[in-house]
Amino acid sequence: MKYGIICETKCTIPLHREEIFIVNGITISLIPKNGFLNEVSTSVSIPMTDNNYTYIKKATNNMNELIVNRDEVYYKKFIDIMIHLENFLGLHYELEKITWENRKEFWTPENEIERKSNMVFSHSINGKYPIRHEKINMQLLLQMLKENAALNKLKVPLSFYREGENYFKKFRYIDSFKYLFLAMESIYANGHSKSKKMISEFKKSGNLLQGFRVSISQIDNKHKSSCMGLGVEFGIVDWENEIIEFVVRIRGFLSHHNIKSNKYGNPFEHEKYCSITLVLMTALNIALTGELILLSKVNIVEYLLNKQE
Incomplete structure (x- = not known):
């Protein structure tokens, strides 16, 4: 199973084709859109176990619950890579932010057994605080x-x-x-x-x-x-x-x-x-x-x- 995260960028760095690097077994992809760097992806192939795949748990009250399991070791490595990329590109190029706080995690099956076992292939975290609409006194x-x-x-x-x-x-x-x-x-x-x-x-x-x-x-x-x-x-x-x-x-x-x-x-x-x-x-x-x-x-x-x- 391939596990990874994708983060959007806030930048004006020209990029016309996807660039892929493999460092210590981790695949790092720079993904363009409209001629500029738009997303950064990190991923790795790992064995599928009960502790590293995400599924939907059916509750007794008919309310389904999303159970997010991840490989914490690689997850922390991915975030660390995002921070290093953000720091380097921000120092030498026009990059404001890699939004690693708001990210998409994905689990991609690599064989038929994993395809049948996995229930959730991706989920996104797009946190934001409520916007208040209060009239001025x-x-x-x-x-x-x-x-x-x-x-x-x-x-x-x-x-x-x-x-x-x-x-x-x-x-x-x-x-x-x-x-x-x-x-x-x-x-x-x-x-x-x-x-x-x-x-x-x-x-x-x-x-x-x-x-x-x-x-x-x-x-x-x-x-x-x-x-x-x-x-x-x-x-x-x-x-x-x-x-x-x-x-x-x-x-x-x-x-x-x-x-x-x-x-x-x-x-x-x-x-x-x-x-x-x-x-x-x-x-x-x-x-x-x-x-x-x-x-x-x-x-x-x-x-x-x-x-x-």
Whole structure:
């Protein structure tokens, strides 16, 4: 059975015919469309077993379930190849992105037995967050504009927050975390950059602490479990009560990288930081809303309550 993944590219690299390379038994294909590189495919022939093919499980409630089994060793190798290609082509050519986060996995039978046994030949992951369609409250907007001078203090933190939220929606959780931390640092660290000093300053903000309390209470058990597991890696015993120390420690980890040390792992493990970034983003949304209320005469609370009706 041939197992592989296909990823689209965002680039303007001319390519008029498919180019195929075989490296360490893995077939790598550069696939063109309309004269430009359009997709990158990696694949390998492996024996078909119960642990590496995908099938549809029929449930008792008539709801079918897709069971995705993959060869994790090759899957990680494929993603690693995509990252290396992305880095090299991005350095020397006009390539913005190989979309290895949104990919198509395929299982191609290579004989009749595999053809009869396999139930699913491909599946795609095209994740995206829901797009909100909310009307602007013009009265609120006018009041905010009138309070522009009073709100100038929040211009930079809100800009950092917006960038963090945009990266979150693109599944780039590490980038999102960094910008969200900058938003928090710019308003609550009071000019301090040392970890101990920042922790002390962050704990002085009632808005920030309340934001974290509400954020943690709102996330589901899956995200809580993820945060707990990540906390163990960072030496955090009680992540909910040590949330300030937790995010500061992550910030220090993500701000440095030493290629000679295994301690730092892969700086592109975005999924690993999804849950803690969600906690930070929600907390900052609440905290920054509190700052808007303190600095202006705008009745944001009434607006938010009306929006929920």
